[in-house]
Amino acid sequence: MVYYNKRKYLSALFFLLKHLIPQPNLLQFSVCRSPLGMSRGQILDEDISASSQWSDSTAAKYGRLDCEEGDGAWCPEIAGEPENINEFLQIDLRSLHFITLVGTQGRHAGGIGNEFAQTYKIKYSRDGSRWISWRNRQGKEVIEANRNAYDIVLKDLEPPIIARFIRFMPVIDHSMNVCMRVELYGCEWLDGLVSYNSPVGQQMTLNGQYIYLNDSVYDGAMKGLGQLTDGMCGLDDFTHSHVYNVWPGYDYVGWTNESFSNGYVEIMFEFDRTRNFTTMKVHCNNMFSRRVKTFQKVVCYFRSESDWEATPISFSPVMDDVNPSARFVTVSLYNHMASAIKCQYYFSDIWMMFSEITFQSGDDPTHKVDDSNTRILIGCLVAIIFILVAIIVIILWRQVWQKMLEKSPLAWFGNCQSFPRPQRIPVSSRCGVWNIYAISYIHIHVYFVYFSAASTNTSSKSPPVSVQEGVPHYAEADIVNLQGVTGGNTYAVPALTMDLLSGKDVAVEEFPRKLLTFKEKLGEGQFGEVHLCEAEGIQDFMDEDFSFDVIENQTVLVAVKMLRTDANKNARNDFLKEIKIMSRLKDPNIIRLLAVCMSSDPLCMITEYMENGDLNQFLSRHEPEGMIALLSNAPTVSYSNLHHMATQIASGMKYLSSLNFVHRDLATRNCLVGKNFTIKIADFGMSRNLYSGDYYRIQGRAVLPIRWMSWESILLGKFTTSSDVWAFGVTLWEMLTFCKEQPYSQLSDEQVIENTGEFFRDQRRQIYLPQPPMCPDPVYKLMLSCWHRNTKERPSFQEIHHTLLDCKP
Incomplete structure (x- = not known):
């Protein structure tokens, strides 16, 4: 066990260092309004030039917003007729940027200057040779600027600019002198287009x-x-x-x-x-x-x-x-x-x-770190290595000499008085050391313990947690994570349960392939595809305890998971294990395995498919009952129907949790809708291109539904029924917003991960999903209980199901 933890933390060190190099992120247009460095000095003097200058003290490098160096601004040397003047202040951003806002200011210089530009134009270039005049959406070039020498005037660029080079060109007449200080706001253009x-x-x-x-x-x-x-x-x-x-x-x-x-x-x-x-x-x-x-x-x-x-x-x-x-x-x-x-x-x-x-x-292997930052980066990395090595030594010392292997490291955080007290270490020193450890532990686990576990195909161990005596718990044992044909895990299964399953025969019948008619591809993954098909006569192959609500001899819509013929041995074994697991799941709110095609390749498993598709698409096509729906003549879903569907999801999850199964990806995209608002929980939403934006991609491989994941799943890699409860709260929120937006839509993926750190620290700075307009207070209170920091204080699915039944509208 000591060796396992040592290897884990050394690997954590490697992954942390790897992730210190910035990774490309999807551009967030709504928050792309950060200053690019004129006022703070990130834009170097050598990257600022001008057509002319009054003097050395009014050179281009002094044209920085809110700075008073030199004589307080850039001031051109104006000569010639006004209509022929083409003075400019030019900024080189070194790479393409998405520029949404500009700011200007005149020359104040502590009260001795009073020169400013009342209007100006902007030209921009992506290559430094072809210059383009910016125009607003009505075709106007001239931008209104300053009315005095000290106030900063900000102007939104509509449309925004994608450029490397920017020129501010004051519109000059001879009635007054002109000086300018400027700033650009935006972010790096990561599309590269x-x-x-x-x-x-x-x-x-x-x-x-x-x-x-x-x-x-x-x-x-x-x-x-x-x-x-x-x-x-x-x-x-x-x-x-x-x-x-x-x-x-x-x-x-x-x-x-x-x-x-x-x-x-x-x-x-x-x-x-x-x-x-x-x-x-x-x-x-x-x-x-x-x-x-x-x-x-x-x-x-x-x-x-x-x-x-x-x-x-x-x-x-x-x-x-x-x-x-x-x-x-x-x-x-x-x-x-x-x-x-x-x-x-x-x-x-x-x-x-x-x-x-x-x-x-994804990552571009040819993209180099700027040489000007190399020395600083190396120095930082060396310092971090020494700190982390010290942390690892302390961790191992605690584990060996104080027998803390059975406890989660998080039990040591937050309150110094709760630490075990070795005789020779003062309390103040101990707190200082563990504060450093706590901060570093979060970063290590954000980048390693969860992410690396999610991106591997092999079985892993979940960190042990304290549980009630005598109560079986998913996280107590080894976990079998099945890759699944679509590249995502199916329901996570305790190894003990998997052992019991492996000794039983699969109770599903072979179905003739010729009776399957392809309709469309629902999704695909690394090892296989999911197809929507029509099955003829599948009723004859079903267990006696299952019946279809269809007319006799009518074809039935089914989902067919198909393993690629070139899949490796591990994927093939996982596929067979998945069939065994699915064959044991028999609940009215869980998608059933109906039959298999195993006599020849490609191997197939045939599961139910509901005629109204997944819950996310179903709700996004509907509106809540009310005046808006009446005016738009849109199809509606009543609150009573929403409540009925949520109760069914809770019931299905209650059944899974009773078997110690953990879903890991509960969301509206993984719930299918049938007649009369019947809901059945499925597991192949990850494979659908339609929902690729719901998953956070790690180094181009593993994908994680971070907006539905609990803080301990993201930071510690722990997946339990309690983390499924968290995801149920998010799923309930999706339903009551009619799936019109993503959870935490105002946050980037990185900000979502940062927010989980706030849940961990529990200093009341964490951001919760807001109460939807049509959500009653008792139901929102239930959501908040699902997102409780302490996993033991979250309700069980049995309690959730009971609560929803009690507050039925």
Whole structure:
């Protein structure tokens, strides 16, 4: 045991150091408003230049917002006629940035200066050679600036700029002298997209009204960036816009299939370097009543050097003729390396409209750390290594000499008086040491204990926890994590239970493949796929205790999990174990294993599938009962029906917890909806591209549903029934918001992980999901109890089920 913990912490050290190198993150447009370094000095003097200067004391390097160095600002040497003056202050950001806001200030210099620019223009460049004049969404170039020398004036850039070089160009007349201090606000442009070219957007006539669907902020002739990268997603109704005083259709770039004989629109995207692409997200309009739909299929080609790859990837999203809402369609790019991507989007109706396209890419092995920071980085790493080695020695000393192996390290945090007291260590010293340990322990486990466990296919041990005497607990024993055909774990099973299962025969019958008719692919993973099929006569292969609510001889919708023929031996064994587990699950609110196809490859297991699909999509297509639903004529779900569905989920989880099974991925995407609001819990939501945004990807491999995970699952890698209870609270919140937004949608993935640290510290700074408008107080109180920091104080699923029955509307 000592050796195991030593190896664990040394591995933790390795992973922590590895993760000190910044990783690429998805750009968060709503929070991309940080100062880029003029006022704080991150932008170096050598990266600030100007067309001219009054004197050495008013040079470009003094044009920093809120700074009073030199003579207090950059001031150009003005000569010639005003209309011929092209003075500028130029900033080189060293890489492409997404710039959303600018700030300006005049020269105050402690009261001795009174020069400022009343108006100015901005030019920008991505390569330093081609300069583009910025215009707002109404086509105006001139920006209103300062009215005195000391106030800072901030201006939103609508549309925002994607550039490396920025020039501030004061609009000058000879009535006053001009000086400027400036700041840029935004964040690094992590997409790496340098330009795209696409067919010109077209014009629609609708009820006598012209709808202009052109790319109105496109900044190039053949190559450039525009509305597809401006961070603004179009509204559901394309005739309206977020922006005032613009024409109908402004938010979208759109095309009609009448203009494309080949049936598709081709867009080519060029990037700053060769990247490892994971996904593309396309925001599409789906107002099908106006003959506008998302694309039927997309085919993408990749160019890594000079040649295009011969074999493209193809993706077909599920068509939606029920919900007219605009939506992001996520396309997996399967880690293709490319510097350019060419995609052909096929029409599914007369019109196709996009408002935003973004790309996510993994680590680029050619991306180097800036040499100017290398020495600082090495010094920091050496210091951290020494600190962590000392921490590991202390940990092992505690484990060996004080016999603390059975206790969670978290029991040592928070209150110094609760520590065991060795005779020769003063209390004050001990507290100081363990405060350092506590802080480091969190970081180690964020980056190692959970993440590395989630990204491996082998069985692991969960850290032991204190439990009631005589009560069986999932985390007490070795855990069998089955990879599953789709690359995600199926229900996690205690090793003891797995041993009992392994000695029994599988009580499911062989089903003839010829009686399965393929309908569509639901999802896929590393070792297999999940297909939606129609099964003919499957009623004859079922147990006596199970019956279908269908007419005799009618085909039945089923989900077929299929193992790839080239899957390795471990995946094949996991598949067989998964069949054994699924065959034992018999509950009205758990998806049942109906039959198998084992006589030949590919191996298949056939499970139930509910005709209304998953709960997330089902609720997102509906509205709560009320005036809005009446006015929009949208389908509704009553609160009583929501409550009924939540009670069924609690009942199904009560059954799983009674078997000491831990789901690990409870969410609305993993609950299927049948007739009369029947709910059954499933486990293949992870495999669906539709929900890839719900999972946090670790180094391009493991994916984790962090927005549904308890703090101890993220920080410590502990998965228990109590962590499933936490996920149930989030699932209940999803339902009462009708799945209109992601949990913690205002937080980035990294901020979600940081928030779990606040739950651990429990200093009342943690952020909880807010009470949904239609959620009664007793139900929200139940949610909050599911998110209690102390796992023992969270309710059991039996208690949750009982509470929901008691507060039935």
